[in-house]
Amino acid sequence: xxxxxxxxxxxxxxxxxxxxxxxxxxxxxxxxxxxxxxxxxxxxxxxxxxxxxxxxxxxxxxxxxxxxxxxxxxxxxxxxxxxxxxxxxxxxxxxxxxxxxxxxxxxxxxxxxxxxxxxxxxxxxxxxxxxxxxxxxxxxxxxxxxxxxxxxxxx
Amino acid sequence: xxxxxxxxxxxxxxxxxxxxxxxxxxxxxxxxxxxxxxxxxxxxxxxxxxxxxxxxxxxxxxxxxxxxxxxxxxxxxxxxxxxxxxxxxxxxxxxxxxxxxxxxxxxxxxxxxxxxxxxxxxxxxxxxxxxxxxxxxxxxxxxxxxxxxxxxxxxxxxxxxxxxxxxxxxxxxxxxxxxxxxxxxxxxxxxxxxxxxxxxxxxxxxxxxxxxxxxxxxxxxxxxxxxxxxxxxxxxxxxxxxxxxxxxxxxxxxxxxxxxxxxxxxxxxxxxxxxxxxxxxxxxxxx
Numbered sequence: 001x002x003x004x005x006x007x008x009x010x011x012x013x014x015x016x017x018x019x020x021x022x023x024x025x026x027x028x029x030x031x032x033x034x035x036x037x038x039x040x041x042x043x044x045x046x047x048x049x050x051x052x053x054x055x056x057x058x059x060x061x062x063x064x065x066x067x068x069x070x071x072x073x074x075x076x077x078x079x080x081x082x083x084x085x086x087x088x089x090x091x092x093x094x095x096x097x098x099x100x101x102x103x104x105x106x107x108x109x110x111x112x113x114x115x116x117x118x119x120x121x122x123x124x125x126x127x128x129x130x131x132x133x134x135x136x137x138x139x140x141x142x143x144x145x146x147x148x149x150x151x152x153x154x155x
Numbered sequence: 156x157x158x159x160x161x162x163x164x165x166x167x168x169x170x171x172x173x174x175x176x177x178x179x180x181x182x183x184x185x186x187x188x189x190x191x192x193x194x195x196x197x198x199x200x201x202x203x204x205x206x207x208x209x210x211x212x213x214x215x216x217x218x219x220x221x222x223x224x225x226x227x228x229x230x231x232x233x234x235x236x237x238x239x240x241x242x243x244x245x246x247x248x249x250x251x252x253x254x255x256x257x258x259x260x261x262x263x264x265x266x267x268x269x270x271x272x273x274x275x276x277x278x279x280x281x282x283x284x285x286x287x288x289x290x291x292x293x294x295x296x297x298x299x300x301x302x303x304x305x306x307x308x309x310x311x312x313x314x315x316x317x318x319x320x321x322x323x324x325x326x327x328x329x330x331x332x333x334x335x336x337x338x339x340x341x342x343x344x345x346x347x348x349x350x351x352x353x354x355x356x357x358x359x360x361x362x363x364x365x366x367x368x369x370x371x372x373x374x375x376x377x378x379x380x381x382x383x384x385x386x387x388x389x390x391x392x393x394x395x396x397x398x399x400x401x402x403x404x405x406x407x408x409x410x411x412x413x414x415x416x417x418x419x420x421x422x423x424x425x426x427x428x429x430x431x432x433x434x435x436x437x438x439x440x441x442x
Contacts, residue, residue, distance in 0.1 A: 007441065007442060008440075008441040008442075009437070009438055009441040009442065014437060014441050015433055016433050016434050016435060016436045016437045016438075017432075017433045017434070017435050017436065018435060018436045019436075020436050020437070020438040021438070076442065082442075083440070083442055144438055144442040145442070146442045
């Protein structure tokens with residue numbers, strides 16, 4: 001299983017001359033490729049589109065029941081210029097969510113606070129039962145005030 | 156079609172800034188500011204720094220004035236072209252001349268483009284372009300003699316005339332052996348045209364673009380801008396940029412300019428709006 005953030009700048013129709021998310025894109029495409037030739041997607045509607053674009057880029061087909069691509073990310077309130085402006089609670093929430101993801105146990109996540117802090121967790125919530133074991137963290141940053149992770153679980 | 160300007164090639168989606176470099180003591184806009192060779196060389200350095208892909212070096216002002224013979228025109232431009240060529244190998248060097256003999260000499264010195272602002276007044280210029288495998292700008296002047304002002308010139312349809320004459324000129328160049336990908340057409344605003352005619356050319360530039368030949372526009376600070384806004388030379392930048400935007404939306408490829416930075420921004424912005432160019436770096440709302 002792999003986790004990527006639902007960043008709309010990853011969509012081909014939003015390409016720029018200079019990729020504002022180049023490092024994230026590289027990590028996300030590599031993680032999707034790591035899933036193997038096919039994967040199922042666990043995401044909300046926007047996340048589905050991001051997943052489709054990344055799978056296209058990685059050459060991964062949709063399908064199968066052994067590999068999962070989950071789309072979700074942390075809060076969008078981590079700086080004055082963040083989409084949701086600054087909310088000091090965002091840091092503790094993201095830190096806790098990160099720990100939960102890395103540990104492979106989402107049972108303690110505060111889903112209502114996630115919504116308040118503009119975290120995109122629909123996919124994560126639905127993947128609660130799929131997350132198992134420790135994660136490898138490929139990307140962990142908040143370049144635009146939104147917390148992104150690229151993580152992989154399993155082998 | 157890929158545009159080939161002498162030793163340089165540009166993909167279809169590229170727009171190009173051609174910066175004016177006058178080796179004249181009396182051109183209308185700079186009034187001799189780059190008459191001295193070192194000043195002209197400084198101007199080249201400046202426009203290269205500003206991102207111009209091309210320079211257009213001219214030794215004779217377009218308007219009537221002191222007679223400049225071939226010898227004097229060559230003295231003004233040939234060695235200068237060689238100096239610019241040596242200093243800027245990747246810069247496209249155009250020379251604004253109608254004379255075949257001058258064209259031949261500047262091509263020997265390293266020019267990539269002959270900008271014939273007077274629409275084929277010297278019929279041998281096409282042979283020179285072919286001989287050196289350089290590009291040729293085919294302009295429309297309505298048959299005006301070099302260095303004359305329009306006087307009561309009328310057209311049944313100025314755009315039709317511009318298309319017919321420039322495409323015919325390109326055809327002559329092609330027949331003479333100039334490469335198809337090295338031919339550019341230019342309606343030549345204000346050359347053989349009053350303000351109303353230049354405005355109509357601007358308004359209907361898309362018809363010239365539709366010919367399939369790459370289109371160059373030379374709008375910078377010209378009288379049709381000045382007369383439209385009742386502004387003297389030196390206060391026409393905003394009007395020039397408005398005309399530039401209209402031509403950019405229509406699909407012009409090359410812009411002959413005094414102000415490189417401002418024109419580049421307008422052309423890039425318009426082409427981005429038109430969906431022909433990606434934004435430089437868009438993340439707002441897409442994080």
